[in-house]
Amino acid sequence: MYFIRSLFGSFLIVVLGSLLIAGSFNLFLIPHQLISGGISGVSMLVGYFTNWNISLLFLVFNLPVLVWGLLSVGRKFVVLSLVSVIMTTWFMEIIPVKAVSGDLIMSSVTGGVLIGIGTGLSLRAGGSTGGFDIIGSILTRKRDFPLGTLLFVLNGLVILALGYYKNNWDLALYSMLAIFVTGKVMDTIHIRHLKVTVFIVTKKKQILLQKMKKLQRGVTVIETQGAHTGEPHHMLMTVTTRYELNEIQQLIKQWDPQAFVNITETVGVMGLFRR
Numbered sequence: 001m002y003f004i005r006s007l008f009g010s011f012l013i014v015v016l017g018s019l020l021i022a023g024s025f026n027l028f029l030i031p032h033q034l035i036s037g038g039i040s041g042v043s044m045l046v047g048y049f050t051n052w053n054i055s056l057l058f059l060v061f062n063l064p065v066l067v068w069g070l071l072s073v074g075r076k077f078v079v080l081s082l083v084s085v086i087m088t089t090w091f092m093e094i095i096p097v098k099a100v101s102g103d104l105i106m107s108s109v110t111g112g113v114l115i116g117i118g119t120g121l122s123l124r125a126g127g128s129t130g131g132f133d134i135i136g137s138i139l140t141r142k143r144d145f146p147l148g149t150l151l152f153v154l155n156g157l158v159i160l161a162l163g164y165y166k167n168n169w170d171l172a173l174y175s176m177l178a179i180f181v182t183g184k185v186m187d188t189i190h191i192r193h194l195k196v197t198v199f200i201v202t203k204k205k206q207i208l209l210q211k212m213k214k215l216q217r218g219v220t221v222i223e224t225q226g227a228h229t230g231e232p233h234h235m236l237m238t239v240t241t242r243y244e245l246n247e248i249q250q251l252i253k254q255w256d257p258q259a260f261v262n263i264t265e266t267v268g269v270m271g272l273f274r275r
Contacts, residue, residue, distance in 0.1 A: 007076075013125040014084045020118035021129060022091030028111030029178065030054065031099035033171060035162050036115055037155025037179040039065065039131030045162055055092035059085060062130040069134040080127025081134060088129065104174045112178035116185025124189060124246075155179045195266035197239050198248055202259040205234040211251050212236075215244065239266055 025036065025044075033048055035041035039061045047054035062085045070078040101107050119129045128134050132154050159179065163172030201224060202208055212219055215238075222235040240248060245263070252259050 010080060010125040010127070011083060014080050014122050014127050015087050017118035017121040017125070017129065018084050018087035019091050020114045020121075022088050022095055024111040024114035024118070025054075025088075026092055026095040026097045027100045028107040028114070029175075030097050032104055032107055032174075033166070034104070034108060034111065034175045034178060035158060036111070036182070037132070037158050037175070040129075041155060041158040041162075041175075041179075045158065045165070049165070055089045058092070058130075059089045065131060065134050069128075076126055077128065078134075080122070080125060081130050084122050084127055085130040104170075105177070108174045108178040109181055112181030113185055115178070116182040117189065119182065120186045120189025123186070195239060195241055195269055196245055197237065197264050197266050198245070199262040199264075200236040200238075200252060200256075200259050201233050201261075202236065202256050203233060204256040204259070205236065207255055208236060208252070208259075211255055212238070212248070215240070215248065215251075217244075239269055 021040075025040070028034075029036055030044060033044075035044045040058055043054050043057035043061055046052065046057055066078055066082055066085065069081060099107065101110070122129050135154070156176075159172050159176050162175060163169045166172075200208065205221065209219060209221070217238050217240050220237045222237060224233045224235045225231065226233060238248075249261075252261060
């Protein structure tokens, strides 16, 4: 039952993120022929030159990337990513393409903020918005650096294509501004690269260790004793990411709500640590 509630909550977050992204596309970027970068940017670029339906291009271009994600990342991640892609496509069909603002700078910044929030929410829920988000998530499992910065670099190639083929470098620069804002907002929300150390003082060592196995994080068990009561306890210590911290907190609340938990920021990690 708890798993179903958790999955349903993740689904709702992904749908909300999809709505923000589709609104950004149709209300701020597409009316000015700006692009968002990545697969969505490629879809917009092709749509601008061919007059094909951008939302359907977005869906079609994402399918092979979703297959790659299924093979490399995990089933829940790809299922939520598929939900995001489908819902974004659907919202793009029902939201009219109409400029909210005629100012290119305001449209770029607002569009970038909305995409950053939507993408960050989807990533924190355990999925992605498809496209370069999946590629970036796969790559950051092997290298420990901010995902938004990586996507900004990848999206630069799409920006160059826009400037070259449209012969309008103003649009390319405004699009770059939108992508830059997206990356910064996304890094604020999606904090996978930040590490924390969690100390859990508990009387339910075995059940917590069993439940924490699915997190695929090493756990150190330390024998402890209450200073005033003299009662024996166990302290579980693990290093994880801020992105995964919520899952640990929910696990503790479910299986040992009386546990004492101390969470500290980790400056650096040496030795064997799964990125």
